[in-house]
Amino acid sequence: xxxxxxxxxxxxxxxxxxxxxxxxxxxxxxxxxxxxxxxxxxxxxxxxxxxxxxxxxxxxxxxxxxxxxxxxxxxxxxxxxxxxxxxxxxxxxxxxxxxxxxxxxxxxxxxxxxxxxxxxxxxxxxxxxxxxxxxxxxxxxxxxxxxxxxxxxxxxxxxxxxxxxxxxxxxxxxxxxxxxxxxxxxxxxxxxxxxxxxxxxxxxxxxxxxxxxxxxxxxxxxxxxxxxxxxxxxxxxxxxxxxxxxxxxxxxxxxxxxxxxxxxxxxxxxxxxxxxxxxxxxxxxxxxxxxxxxxxxxxxxxxxxxxxxxxxxxxxxxxxxxxxxx
Numbered sequence: 580x581x582x583x584x585x586x587x588x589x590x591x592x593x594x595x596x597x598x599x600x601x602x603x604x605x606x607x608x609x610x611x612x613x614x615x616x617x618x619x620x621x622x623x624x625x626x627x628x629x630x631x632x633x634x635x636x637x638x639x640x641x642x643x644x645x646x647x648x649x650x651x652x653x654x655x656x657x658x659x660x661x662x663x664x665x666x667x668x669x670x671x672x673x674x675x676x677x678x679x680x681x682x683x684x685x686x687x688x689x690x691x692x693x694x695x696x697x698x699x700x701x702x703x704x705x706x707x708x709x710x711x712x713x714x715x716x717x718x719x720x721x722x723x724x725x726x727x728x729x730x731x732x733x734x735x736x737x738x739x740x741x742x743x744x745x746x747x748x749x750x751x752x753x754x755x756x757x758x759x760x761x762x763x764x765x766x767x768x769x770x771x772x773x774x775x776x777x778x779x780x781x782x783x784x785x786x787x788x789x790x791x792x793x794x795x796x797x798x799x800x801x802x803x804x805x806x807x808x809x810x811x812x813x814x815x816x817x818x819x820x821x822x823x824x825x826x827x828x829x830x831x832x833x834x835x836x837x838x839x840x841x842x843x844x845x846x847x848x849x850x851x852x853x854x855x856x857x858x859x860x861x862x863x864x865x866x867x868x869x870x871x872x873x874x875x876x877x878x879x880x881x882x883x884x885x886x887x888x889x890x891x892x893x894x895x896x897x898x899x900x901x902x903x904x905x
Contacts, residue, residue: 581694582694582698584634584635584637584691584694585633585634585635585636585637585640585691586635586636587636588637594636594637594640595640595643597632597635597636597640598632598636598640598643598644598647599643599647601628601631601632601644602625602628602632602644602647602648602651604628605624605625605627605628605648606624606625606648606651606655608624609621609623609624609625609652609656610655612624613656618658621652621653621655621656621657621672621676622648622649622652622656622672622676625648625649625651625652625676626679626680626683628644628648629641629644629645629648629680629683629684630683630687632644633683633684633687633688634687637688637691638684638687638688641683641684641687641688642684645677645680645681645684648680649673649676649677649680652676653669653672653673657669657672657673722760723760723761724760725760726756726757726759726760727756727757727760729756730753730754730756730757730760731753733749733752733753733756734749734750734753736749737749737750737753748874751874751875754790754825755818755821757790758786758787758817758818758821759814759818761786762783762813762814762817775804775806775807775808776802776806776807776808776844776851777800777802777803777804777806777844779808779813779817780800780802780820780842780844780853781800783817783820783821783824784798784800784824784840784842785798787821787824787825787828788824788828791825791828791829793828793832793837795836795837795838796828796832796837796838796839796840797837797838797839797840798839798840798841798842799839799840799841799842800842800843800844801841801842801843801844802842802843802844803844803845803846806844806846806851812886812904815882815885815886816853816882816886816902816904818878818879818882819879819882819883819890819902820842820853820855820900820902822875822876822878822879822900823855823879823900823902824840824842824855825875826875826876826898826900827840827855827857827859827898827900828840830859830860830898831857831858831859831860831861831897831898832857832859832860833859833860838857838858838859839857839858840855840856840857841854841855841856841857842854842855843856847903849905850888850903850904850905851903851904851905852901852902852903853901853902853903853904854899854900854901854902855899855900856897856898856899856900857897857898857899858896858897859897859898860897861894861895861896861897861898862892862894862898866892866894868880868891868892876892879900879902883902883903883904886904886905887904887905888902888903888904888905889902889903890902890903
């Protein structure tokens with residue numbers, strides 16, 4: 580409401596009509612209060628009229644209210660009443676009224692000008708923020724597309740490679756680049772806001788199951804809604820969790836049968852623990868994470884250390900991968 584003041588900037592007649600109505604109301608109040616007031620105070624009810632007119636309709640309406648109120652008070656309430664005789668007392672009263680009214684009008688006009696500039700600055704900032712957000716989203720989209728293109732080029736290159744180890748390395752690189760591209764589509768906040776971890780993990784596992792072509796695999800995400808994730812930690816964390824989910828799909832359910840994957844998030848002291856459990860084949864009896872030659876598991880451990888956390892695997896009825904990060 581305050582940002583819309585003064586009102587009626589392009590409607591002159593209604594503005595001045597309302598201003599005169601306010602002055603008339605002030606005159607009636609002063610006239611009715613005359614029997615109950617001591618002598619003097621000719622302008623007591625007209626100061627509010629000047630202030631209200633200026634506040635609602637701007638400096639011109641305030642000046643009109645000040646002039647009309649001053650003439651009415653001088654003619655009707657400065658002795659001798661209903662005359663225009665001039666005296667030193669009348670001149671002093673009018674000068675005092677003029678000074679106070681001018682100060683009120685000037686202060687209100689000054690505050691309204693400041694308010695207008697603030698409103699203009701807010702609108703300018705809003706437009707800049709919208710433009711920045713649009714550019715940011717476009718940048719994220721282009722980065723994601725470029726990563727997908729590189730992933731596709733690696734997949735094409737893999738077709739011309741006969742060495743099994745080289746094909747596997749190219750396939751892993753293409754898959755991880757495609758995953759990073761999909762992750763970037765979720766990192767769309769231009770303000771550096773934290774991501775809701777539960778929603779992020781659910782979208783991640785949906786993408787991975789879809790990419791695997793294994794619709795028989797069921798999943799569940801159990802995460803507290805108030806756990807957030809810093810945007811700069813999203814990519815390394817997602818790569819670690821993606822490695823655990825991919826291993827569950829490719830090795831836990833290697834025979835092509837369906838299965839269930841559970842992603843659970845909980846707080847442990849000052850850490851956040853993210854576990855990925857499956858009900859698949861489980862780990863080999865002689866498996867040792869420290870001596871494993873799996874590039875993906877080595878990458879998961881390295882990224883966990885970069886985040887200041889740990890990554891481990893546990894066997895049993897299926898396999899559980901556990902990531903702990905601050």
